[in-house]
Amino acid sequence: MSTAHRAVRVVSLVPSITETLLAWGIVPVACTRFCEQPGIQSVGGTKNPEIADIVGLEPDLVVVNDEENRREDADALVAHGIAVHSCSPRSVADVAPALDALAAVLGLDVDVEPADDLLPALDLRAFIPIWRRPWMTLSGDTYGSSLLASIGVVNAFGGDGDRYPTIELTAVADRGADVVLAPTEPYAFKPFHLEVFRPIAPVVEVDGQDLFWWGVCTPQARRRLHAAIAAAVLA
Structure with a gap:
């Protein structure tokens, strides 16, 4: 740079x-x-x-x-x-x-690293909880959902009209998620919250900053998320 x-x-x-x-x-x-x-x-x-x-x-x-x-x-x-x-x-x-x-x-002259290097598609469908009381997730019109899509993870609520829909956990099973990706932020889920998610699908904790912070961090965050999810689900 x-x-x-x-x-x-x-x-x-x-x-x-x-x-x-x-x-x-x-x-x-x-x-x-x-x-x-x-x-x-x-x-x-x-x-x-x-x-x-x-x-x-x-x-x-x-x-x-x-x-x-x-x-x-x-x-x-x-x-x-x-x-x-x-x-x-x-x-x-x-x-x-x-x-x-x-x-x-x-007034800067910078080289912005692209975030489009090819990674093996994970071919997973995920539920991504982001809040509790009420339970909330994210739709496809969000940076986090786009980042996951770029590594082959389909958002189970990607088609919802609200960007951050309020949901009932009892309805999540109908979305056919292969994995629950529980980010460390914006809500810091506790171990007992993760137990609530386990009947839905295997649970993987992911770094919320990697998933939601964008900028110069995006290329490396994308690679870290791919590696973390692959290691937890596909090993």
């Missing part, structure tokens, strides 16, 4: 983007408490950023995501004269163009 850029003051309200910026050699002047960067100033959460603190930092750019952040917060920043850039991929194919667009806004 080559970089050639002027010094910029960036606030990242997206954990995936914080990780990407650091990989590009840009240390944000602030980020959210979910970005797992204790050395960088926190300006609140993704859904409740401290607008006054962000404005006081006088950033050149604030990066948001239309799913993780609220429109009213982005509008408030714009109203204060702050430049806001939305980076909101819905699929693996969207990641490289989204990163190219972000790099252009930042």
Whole structure:
């Protein structure tokens, strides 16, 4: 990767983007408490950023995501004269163009690694729980579902109209899942939750960041998920 850029003051309200910026050699002047960067100033959460603190930092750019952040917060920043850039991929194919667009806004010259290297298709059908009380999963119109599809894992709820449908576990069996992929986030399922899933199909715990964080991490995350699922299910 080559970089050639002027010094910029960036606030990242997206954990995936914080990780990407650091990989590009840009240390944000602030980020959210979910970005797992204790050395960088926190300006609140993704859904409740401290607008006054962000404005006081006088950033050149604030990066948001239309799913993780609220429109009213982005509008408030714009109203204060702050430049806001939305980076909101819905699929693996969207990641490289989204990163190219972000790099252009930042004046960076970067080489974005494609995430389309051929991996043996896993040929599995999966149920992916993401929340409890109520039970929720994800549909096909999501980055996580697209990432799984790229390694040959069909989302059992991929055809649902809601992006994050609320479900009843009793109805999951009808979807014919070969495996339950239980991510470590956004909900940290406990061992007793995993036992609830076992009557549906064999359960594999997967890294939620590999499944849901996108950016420079996408190519390696895709390979790690493929290896983890293959080792657990196909061994």
